[in-house]
Amino acid sequence: MKLLAVKPGEEVIATLSRCAAEAGITNGAIVSLIGAIDACAISNMPATDANSDVVTEYRQPFELSGTGEIVDGKVHVHVVLGREGDMALAGHLHWAKVDTFFVHAYTLSLSADDR
Template sequence: MKLLSVKPGEEVIETLTRRAAEEGIVNGAIVSLIGAVDECAISNMPATDASTDIVSEYRQPLELSGTGEIRDGKVHVHVVLGREGDAALAGHLHRARVETFFVHAYTLAMPEE
């Protein structure tokens, strides 16, 4: 298992992609993602069209947990985000910025065939 960390001042997807490449992870699982972000963009599908995304942006502190995969070097993450008022948001993570805390991704690499 490899820990990929995102520190203050970094963007989550970009950093995880770079760190996975540095660790030689081309294909693998993001078993657990935990931390907090200061802004993000997530998407969900409209009820009438599963082939499109509705992207929503949030600019506030959000607790984050999630899972995902790395396929051919590309990071794909789904998250649950907690915000003020004990409200939860969920969806596909397009981007997120860490400024105050951190995000840790615990990953398992797939063996090369």
């Protein structure tokens, strides 16, 4: 298992992509994602069209948890975001900015035999 860390001043998807490449993880699982972010964009599908995305941007702090995968070097993450008022949002993470805290991704790499 490898820990990929996103520090203040970094963007989550770009940093995880870079760190995975540096660790030699081309294909694998993001088993657990935990931390806090200050802004992000997530998407969900409209009820009438499973092939479309509705992307919404948020500029506020969130607690973050999630899981995902790395396929052919591309990071794909789904998250649950907790915000003020004990409310939660969930969706596909397009980008997230860490300014105050951190995000940690615990990853497992797949070998060629595992695919």
